[in-house]
Amino acid sequence: MAEFLDDQETRLCDNCKKEIPVFNFTIHEIHCQRNIGMCPICKEPFPKSDMETHMAAEHCQVTCKCNKKLEKRLLKKHEVLKTELEAGRGGSSL
CATH class of the missing domain: 3.30.40 (Herpes Virus-1)
Incomplete structure (x- = not known):
């Protein structure tokens, strides 16, 4: 088929x-x-x-714990990258 x-x-x-x-x-x-x-x-x-x-x-604005405003759908990725940077493992821009 x-x-x-x-x-x-x-x-x-x-x-x-x-x-x-x-x-x-x-x-x-x-x-x-x-x-x-x-x-x-x-x-x-x-x-x-x-x-x-x-x-x-998905598209409403939320504020991260770091006070950055971004779309809700991007919050999880932002928090993961922020955690990686804080842990010294590198990561891309937030």
């Missing part, structure tokens, strides 16, 4: 930026334009009904 799908001609959906089999493209496009939106910040497709939750959960 996977080989069958690999051989299918596809088109890029302008809305969700995914390759869709041509035989299914029209119905996908109708559904996608009605129900899927692109996050203006991370450029990931999400159901329009979930966009407000996504924005609040």
Whole structure:
């Protein structure tokens, strides 16, 4: 079955930026334009009904213990890098 799908001609959906089999493209496009939106910040497709939750959960501003403000989705990586720097193991910029 996977080989069958690999051989299918596809088109890029302008809305969700995914390759869709041509035989299914029209119905996908109708559904996608009605129900899927692109996050203006991370450029990931999400159901329009979930966009407000996504924005609040991923892109809200939080303050680290070091008083740096950053997006919530970046906080964990920031804290790991900060810990590595404090431990003298190196790390990249925060």
